[in-house]
Amino acid sequence: MISNSEVRSAHNLELIGRNDLGGAPNAGEGIAIKLTKDGRRIMYCAHENPPMCFSVLDVSDPRDPKMVWQLPLPNRRVRGNSLSLCGDILLQAYQVVQPGDSPAGFEVYDVSDAVNPKKIGFFDVSGPHSQGVHFVSFMDGRYAHISTGAPDFEPNNQKDHQFYMIVDMADPTNPKEVGRWWMPGQRKGDDAELPPRHPEPYDFAFRPHHTLVYPERPDRAYIGYIDGGIVQLDISDMSKPKLVSRLDYHPPYPGFTHTVMPLFDRGFLVVTDEATGDEGIDWPKRLWMVDNRVETNPVIVSTMPTPEGFDDLHRVGGRIGAHNIHENEPHEAAGKLTNTVIATWFSAGLRIYDIRDPYRPEEIAAFLPHTPKGQRGSRISDIYIDDRGIIYTTDRANGGLYVLEYTGQQPLS
């Protein structure tokens, strides 16, 4: 039963389901839903810090999500921050705290039996300077696009330990690297120099976060390269990715470009900057609309409105600012949004924007739960909307999974 006492404020969104993930904290980032042959919807949800790696829930009845499987991490020195599903294959990232430690890489699961993932392979990137994989994307079932370290990659600054790699999954038991790209100056031995590092506390590093490649445009990679900004690569020759453009708007903004999601039909990118600072010291971390009709000259045209009540929420402490959005992965059970953006804002909750007019994004729905016990402020961190229009959002600390239904007039499209 859902108690509305859990809802601090809601506009056009109704809380219809909850799951505490067995008490496991740190839910998200990385959510995917599989539609089984017998019509069940099975959700895979990564945990971004120990003790758990990922959880599997049956969300066929969104009002009664049930946990059906859960995988702990092997130890507390590793985190499973990201996962990606394509057909019957699930990839799960492993990132270690200490360079050189293991397991560092990504695990390959066969999820043909959706609620019983079977490990069938592991892509190992462990090495003296490697901290493993932070992000995995696997949309075409053939190539994985990841943010990773490698045994042969020594960064000039250890903070910049990850780069972009393309991995051939033709044999999922034996993934193989086919190509990589990093920012010139990132790797020891490069002739070039990186742009000036952001001064503390805004040095978030030059490494990729989201590395998105969509089947409708297989020759392009869209990367939030954190302090490197918006990176677009030509990967028509996957062995030699080439820079198309890099838009760097920080400074004046603090940094941490996280997600770069193309809206191909509309010629725009939706871009997020992740809030990582406690007390919201790194504000403003926002979402941007970027005109990308000329991909060598992307142009910022607007930003999503600041959530109402922001000043009060800011004072609560904890993170506040943008993070994830629904990414339009081509899953059967995923929603596809081109006129709407659904975004997570940590202690400012979940917000939905109407972007039909890209110059004037408008907030049309909002959800903020009461702060779960044991944390300052909500930590709404990741989101996924399914083909039925059901919205799943996770709290990065203790709150678990919230399932929401949109009740607004303006359809989500």
Next chain:
Amino acid sequence: MSKGRPEEANNFRLLGHDPSAAWGGGSLCEVKDGYAYVGAVGGSSYGGLEGFTIHDVSDPAKPRKVGEFKAPPGVHMHKVRVVGDDLLYVNSETLPGERGKDGRGGFYIFDIRDRANPKQVGFYDLPGSGPHRFGIDNERQLAFFPNDAEGWNKRVIWTMDIKDPLKPEVISQWGLPIQKAEGAGEGGDPMPADTAVTLHGPPVIRGNRMYAGFWGGGMAIIDCTDLADMKLVSHLRWSPPFVGCTHTVWPVGDRPYLVVTDEARAVQNYWDSQFMWVVDIREERNPIPVSTFIPDREKYFNSGGRFGAHNILENIPSEGPWANTVFLTYFNAGLRAVDVSDPLFPKEVGCYVPALPDGQEAIQSNDVACDEHGRLYLIDRWGAGMHILEYTG
């Protein structure tokens, strides 16, 4: 004959109207001691005379024309600027093509001690097709002319010392590095294509920085500590994909933000181009556009003539009752008052669209001026002339 339409006003009040300003079709206007000088657009998407008109506006309810200067054949004199207390500079830009072959490019110097009766006391010749919208900095005693120059392709910034305004002296000519020419360079293009890299609007100085719009070449931030040896600090260009025509680049008071307009041309209207931008220049070597302002497109786009930005009142204070307020002319959307206190979210706070006279196809608000009483002078280029307004927002 098209039927008229009443005015549309929000936070503006009409004080007076003089349809004869610039023979109905005007451009730059300046007001001094109760006299308004209005440059005419003439044949540029209108069918009026070239030259300028003078109006007694001491009683804003009863403005009346008291004088005029008709241009000689072949030139366009649409930009007038008061220099010091008693002079007026007016551009002499040759008309495009055959019509301009006998035109003399440069600018007129008029003595306006007798305010209603300007007397020509000089002419400064400039090469090529002559200058477009020039700027005068009376405080620093400088003039900035967009004009062709030897060794440059298309118009560049001529910075002139006007301490002796009867004898302007050239300090420098400065263009974007991409304008540097092998040899003499190409000019003589008074009506450049939207994508051409050319100085079109008025450069402006704040501190030791000059800001200028280069049409299809975007906008530049220039270090003008040494006016004779200016240096490019940064350059921002959003066309393509946007249609060019970057016209005015103006700082918001003393804040690290710029308001930029892309001018709507006569050729076609664009649903999503040629509007006003706000640019974040807190990191001046990395200027970033962050927001835009466009009046209600559904309402105005199809109401005839041009729809798009053009000029602003060339003063955006950061203090006082008009702090962070941009007065923006938007052709068939008239005059819009835009609050840029929050540069990420420009907000319309007022508008004035003059009544459409019977027989005129559309309002085409082209330029806006101000006097020492805080009255605004809105200039139409398709026949409606000059509207004197009070902003009540």
